[in-house]
Amino acid sequence: MRTIIAVIGGQSNVSDEAKKLAREVGRLIAEHDAYLICGGMEGVMEAACRGAKEAGGTTIGVLPAGSKSDANPFVDIPIATGMGTARNVIIVRTADAIIAIDGSYGTLSEIAHALDQGKTVISLHSWPLQKVGVDKGLLIEASTPAQAVELAFTHGEKTA
């Protein structure tokens, strides 16, 4: 079964820099021949899907809405949940590892659900949780997209 990497992060008010990081992360996930899963909306999610598609990858968008039409144009496989932010749990459960880029409270909820399930989270300019005591090795900071994707693959297989 192919590896599935989640990219989580902000939907609105996302900087161009964060989108650039996300697009590069998406591209690298596709080049590793893994599926990219995300929330299917705008911002970091759309940028990551775009990068993955540019590299010929396959993208999955787990949508909060009950209709597929909400998906960003770079989602291949939209999953319409109709469950609002409860869908965050599904993204995390399905992923082998999670890369967080930027992001606000929704992203923080996904990081928390991931850690609660014992899954590796790579923080790329996202929530610096180490400062508040997350030091079990499940949350790792990366400084570049290449490093983030590399860490996701090497650590993800141990905790998925």
Added chain:
Amino acid sequence: MRTIIAVIGGQSNVSDEAKKLAREVGRLIAEHDAYLICGGMEGVMEAACRGAKEAGGTTIGVLPAGSKSDANPFVDIPIATGMGTARNVIIVRTADAIIAIDGSYGTLSEIAHALDQGKTVISLHSWPLQKVGVDKGLLIEASTPAQAVELAFTHGEKTA
């Protein structure tokens, strides 16, 4: 965006005849270049995924469990919901049309959710709801896999 057809039906105590129908339906969905979505488990679901894979298609399994390891071996893209039978709603929301084969109460819940959302359901040796008054054209009986898939594509695009 590619069409997504759901195949719903029994998980246990499924006859060889029903599995044969499901496998043929899966094969035809793949040949129409559509994605097949299902609950990802055994029985009708596994047979349909198997048929789709034999024809080079792509299969999505929306699992009740919180771990991907429950998926049948013919699922390409497992979605681990951890939400039990509430995941039935997700299958139906994501599909453009639904083909029901055999099946018990779980299948009936999916048919009901589909009709509630105004989506077309093709019954292939499944619940004969017309008898109890479902006559709005959303539930159509088919007698062969070829007819079921044809009806799913022609009617699905109108109600999805």
Added chain:
Amino acid sequence: MRTIIAVIGGQSNVSDEAKKLAREVGRLIAEHDAYLICGGMEGVMEAACRGAKEAGGTTIGVLPAGSKSDANPFVDIPIATGMGTARNVIIVRTADAIIAIDGSYGTLSEIAHALDQGKTVISLHSWPLQKVGVDKGLLIEASTPAQAVELAFTHGEKTA
């Protein structure tokens, strides 16, 4: 722990007769000192809650929306799920027995989820599933509110 009885049924286009039945069912549930659980919206749900409140009972409304403000005025305890019709599963899981009055496809989905979980459903002028082969004793037709509530209590404790 107090018994919890679900009342399920139509939200819109509900006849005065069905509302009268629901109100009487709600009243009788309260007189049996049980909690009434429902979807918290209008129609059969509101009439049942109203009847329960008139008899001094306690009502729980499991809402599809993410905000409590959608609850009908006779709901004491609104549960805001934000999960749309996936909340139907929660109503059924929480109930010891289910009384269906009138209702369309949403109600049918709840009946199916209940039977899937092996729970007793009393049909009071609702879906006549016996005709299509549900004859395992889990679905029982009642002709009056008093009979429906009596059956819910006597059969519910065996299957809850």
Added chain:
Amino acid sequence: MRTIIAVIGGQSNVSDEAKKLAREVGRLIAEHDAYLICGGMEGVMEAACRGAKEAGGTTIGVLPAGSKSDANPFVDIPIATGMGTARNVIIVRTADAIIAIDGSYGTLSEIAHALDQGKTVISLHSWPLQKVGVDKGLLIEASTPAQAVELAFTHGEKTA
């Protein structure tokens, strides 16, 4: 409609001190004539329910499991979701304000969902999120149960 206050916090490895805080918080919520909602399990949840019951209050437990039998003995109204940790979202959506006591990643996910919905969270010896930049006034630290409950009532009504 009565105010509903959520108490969130650890389920296992909870110190006696945290349980004592939770029990006192539960008692005060009941004395304010509000409903207490929580995840219905052990640890902080059970201690809070116990305190509320000792003061004659009403407790709601939104359970991850699909059966009511998992609820702690101080839950009056068990809601069986069968949705695992996705039920965290329901607790937060239903509450007017949230009091966090102790807790690990599951609790952090609830805090994040609450902030994402713009709801007030009172942290009583729980995650010190201010340090990582949550300073919009939605997350407030309290040092005693009395202060926590007071803050929940005064701030909750503005953001619920």
